[in-house]
Amino acid sequence: MSIVIHANPLGNDRNTGHSTDVDAADYRGPVRSIGAAFHKIRVARSAQRNAGLPPAPATILLAEGTYPITQKLSLNAPSASNITVQAATQGTAFIDAGTRVRGFSKTKFFGRDVYVADVAILLKHAGTFRQLFVNGQRRQVARTEELEMVGLSESHTLNGTQVYGVKLKPGRLPKLSQAHTADAIIPNLFSANRIAVEQYHAEEALLILTRPIEKSRLSTEFLQPFLWLEHVLEELKAPGDWCCDREAGKLYYLPLPGEDPNHADVVVTTLPTLLTANGTSEHPLESLRFSGVGFRYANWEPVHKTAQSDPYVPPTIELTHARFCGFWDCTFEHFGNYAVKFGEGSKHCSAVGCTFSDIGGGGVILDGGRVDSPSVTWSEGHRITDNEFSALGRIFIASSAILAMHAARNRITHNRISDLYYTAISVGWTWGFTPQVTADNRIEHNHIFNLGQGVLSDLAGIYTLGVQPGTTIRHNLIHDVARRNYGGFGINLDEGSSHIVIEHNIIYNISSQCLHQHFGRENSIRYNLFAYGGEGLIALSRGNRMNWPEKGGFDDGSITNAFSFHNNILLSAGQGMFIGGLGDESGSMAHPDFISDHNLYWDEKGTPFFGDGVHGAGGRETMTLLLELPKWQALGRDTFGHVQNPHFRDAKSGDFALADGTQLPPGLRVPSLKVGPRPPEERRLDEKEPVLVARFAYG
Numbered sequence: 001m002s003i004v005i006h007a008n009p010l011g012n013d014r015n016t017g018h019s020t021d022v023d024a025a026d027y028r029g030p031v032r033s034i035g036a037a038f039h040k041i042r043v044a045r046s047a048q049r050n051a052g053l054p055p056a057p058a059t060i061l062l063a064e065g066t067y068p069i070t071q072k073l074s075l076n077a078p079s080a081s082n083i084t085v086q087a088a089t090q091g092t093a094f095i096d097a098g099t100r101v102r103g104f105s106k107t108k109f110f111g112r113d114v115y116v117a118d119v120a121i122l123l124k125h126a127g128t129f130r131q132l133f134v135n136g137q138r139r140q141v142a143r144t145e146e147l148e149m150v151g152l153s154e155s156h157t158l159n160g161t162q163v164y165g166v167k168l169k170p171g172r173l174p175k176l177s178q179a180h181t182a183d184a185i186i187p188n189l190f191s192a193n194r195i196a197v198e199q200y201h202a203e204e205a206l207l208i209l210t211r212p213i214e215k216s217r218l219s220t221e222f223l224q225p226f227l228w229l230e231h232v233l234e235e236l237k238a239p240g241d242w243c244c245d246r247e248a249g250k251l252y253y254l255p256l257p258g259e260d261p262n263h264a265d266v267v268v269t270t271l272p273t274l275l276t277a278n279g280t281s282e283h284p285l286e287s288l289r290f291s292g293v294g295f296r297y298a299n300w301e302p303v304h305k306t307a308q309s310d311p312y313v314p315p316t317i318e319l320t321h322a323r324f325c326g327f328w329d330c331t332f333e334h335f336g337n338y339a340v341k342f343g344e345g346s347k348h349c350s351a352v353g354c355t356f357s358d359i360g361g362g363g364v365i366l367d368g369g370r371v372d373s374p375s376v377t378w379s380e381g382h383r384i385t386d387n388e389f390s391a392l393g394r395i396f397i398a399s400s401a402i403l404a405m406h407a408a409r410n411r412i413t414h415n416r417i418s419d420l421y422y423t424a425i426s427v428g429w430t431w432g433f434t435p436q437v438t439a440d441n442r443i444e445h446n447h448i449f450n451l452g453q454g455v456l457s458d459l460a461g462i463y464t465l466g467v468q469p470g471t472t473i474r475h476n477l478i479h480d481v482a483r484r485n486y487g488g489f490g491i492n493l494d495e496g497s498s499h500i501v502i503e504h505n506i507i508y509n510i511s512s513q514c515l516h517q518h519f520g521r522e523n524s525i526r527y528n529l530f531a532y533g534g535e536g537l538i539a540l541s542r543g544n545r546m547n548w549p550e551k552g553g554f555d556d557g558s559i560t561n562a563f564s565f566h567n568n569i570l571l572s573a574g575q576g577m578f579i580g581g582l583g584d585e586s587g588s589m590a591h592p593d594f595i596s597d598h599n600l601y602w603d604e605k606g607t608p609f610f611g612d613g614v615h616g617a618g619g620r621e622t623m624t625l626l627l628e629l630p631k632w633q634a635l636g637r638d639t640f641g642h643v644q645n646p647h648f649r650d651a652k653s654g655d656f657a658l659a660d661g662t663q664l665p666p667g668l669r670v671p672s673l674k675v676g677p678r679p680p681e682e683r684r685l686d687e688k689e690p691v692l693v694a695r696f697a698y699g
Contacts, residue, residue, distance in 0.1 A: 300336025
């Protein structure tokens with residue numbers, strides 16, 4: 001017999017939870033809190049065990065309303081296996097860790113009319129809050145404009161002491177009366193340091209930081225180092241800005257026109273973690289399911305290391321050694337860190353039909369044991385499907401919507417991903433041709449757009465690393481990717497990406513190339529449509545003769561085919577079709593390192609061309625090696641290729657349907673896509689597919 005516990009914000013935790021009636025006699029009414037509901041299940045299961053019965057499956061039914069938490073929910077296998085937490089009506093029950101702020105009054109602050117609230121008690125008992133929301137909308141912490149750095153020297157002598165710091169270029173220097181409460185955000189090419197400030201010495205324009213900058217790739221030919229500062233009291237200038245004088249215990253807010261915080265829901269966040277659910281390798285957590293539940297308002301916490309996709313940012317919700325657990329039709333909003341992580345030892349977990357919005361970090365991390373770890377620690381077989389991801393990276397700007405690091409046999413399909421500053425889907429975490437766990441991942445039917453937004457570089461709609469047999473990138477729609485300095489790609493097959501199938505994708509309006517392969521082997525690229533790459537359509541940085549031993553490249557003739565490129569449609573507006581040699585000479589288009597045939601080329605501004613160039617920027621005139629089509633074919637490529645206007649209806653606007661009467665050559669077709677989240681009845685078909693788990697790694 002199953003156990004059902006009812007919860008209601010108007011309930012009482014002394015109740016049994018057996019009835020939905022908040023006025024029920026004999027304490028049979030609903031409980032009030034999530035924690036009490038789990039406790040009632042533990043008590044009921046203990047009674048079953050004492051009676052010699054196995055623990056029954058349990059359901060917690062949440063009535064409409066908000067369920068506040070002031071400390072994280074910590075669950076384990078004995079207390080949380082075979083439990084479903086379900087909203088009685090989808091989307092109406094919220095687990096909420098926000099703290100409401102009330103009692104604002106008008107005041108003058110640096111000559112401006114603002115509102116102020118006393119938060120001294122909140123700071124004392126709950127700690128530092130780092131985010132503010134008004135009526136469910138994130139408000140901008142007071143920040144400076146971008147400030148140019150002078151060089152990269154971090155070591156400075158100040159009063160005879162060596163300190164870490166950066167010098168700012170003379171000009172518009174900030175005023176910092178409370179420098180020790182500010183954060184410096186220092187973007188690299190494809191990551192960003194967020195470091196607390198210790199001191200500011202205006203006379204030397206010297207900013208002293210609490211730790212060194214991770215500055216690899218910080219200063220190159222592509223980037224002039226810069227930073228901006230956040231939580232600066234003097235920068236409270238624009239409507240919607242806020243800051244906190246932590247020494248005085250005062251919260252200042254400059255409202256939007258017509259806004260009064262005393263008649264609004266003003267929320268700050270102090271709790272960074274909402275839920276941890278952990279099993280063990282011997283006793284995994286099983287079948288903990290959340291359905292139709294909202295999770296909202298969580299703080300961010302400082303991290304002391306940075307890398308692409310911000311993997312060191314902790315999750316707000318984490319499951320480890322969990323099987324057949326997950327979230328269906330849930331919402332995750334107003335977080336400071338990453339949202340959800342299926343971590344070590346997790347298998348067959350799901351995030352299906354969920355909405356991830358207004359997140360300080362990224363959406364979902366999949367990560368487990370490495371290739372040399374016991375297979376019980378691997379993270380594999382997950383379904384990340386039919387989700388909406390939007391407005392991510394609001395604090396940690398290099399975060400990804402979906403980051404699959406050491407993770408295999410996952411389905412990342414039918415997601416809609418938009419409005420973030422870095423890569424949407426990142427798969428793999430091994431650089432070069434060395435063995436890794438990551439393989440057999442299906443990245444399909446995703447709609448990915450509005451990425452980068454000119455903030456970071458070296459980003460992509462879909463990014464891969466390492467040898468990944470069985471991984472497929474199919475039926476995706478990727479468009480409107482904008483980099484800051486270089487490298488805004490549709491698909492980026494980065495270091496060692498190998499044995500991957502890329503087919504039936506449409507990729508257009510990309511600031512660099514639609515598809516870039518750094519180096520790899522035996523990838524298959526077929527039946528795709530690539531259009532309007534700002535610096536070319538296809539790029540190869542390093543080829544088969546790459547000599548990079550630590551990455552597994554030895555120029556010994558063992559690699560004979562970087563990729564096969566067949567039956568694709570390429571549409572350009574004055575940029576090269578193929579660009580080579582972006583990394584070194586081994587990637588030159590003069591080398592016979594890949595196979596290309598049966599493709600269709602069309603350049604709206606002239607004849608198709610190929611060759612080498614500095615990231616393809618500038619078109620035909622800047623090519624260091626220029627190959628017109630006859631020379632391209634003389635290299636054995638596209639013997640059966642075509643130069644033909646495909647006559648799309650409105651390619652500039654993303655309509656690639658063929659105009660009436662147009663026919664493409666045999667073997668060529670425009671991909672027919674069905675992307676983004678599906679109706680619930682279609683999603684359920686996935687549950688009938690076999691579970692994919694293997695006990696080996698690839699290399």
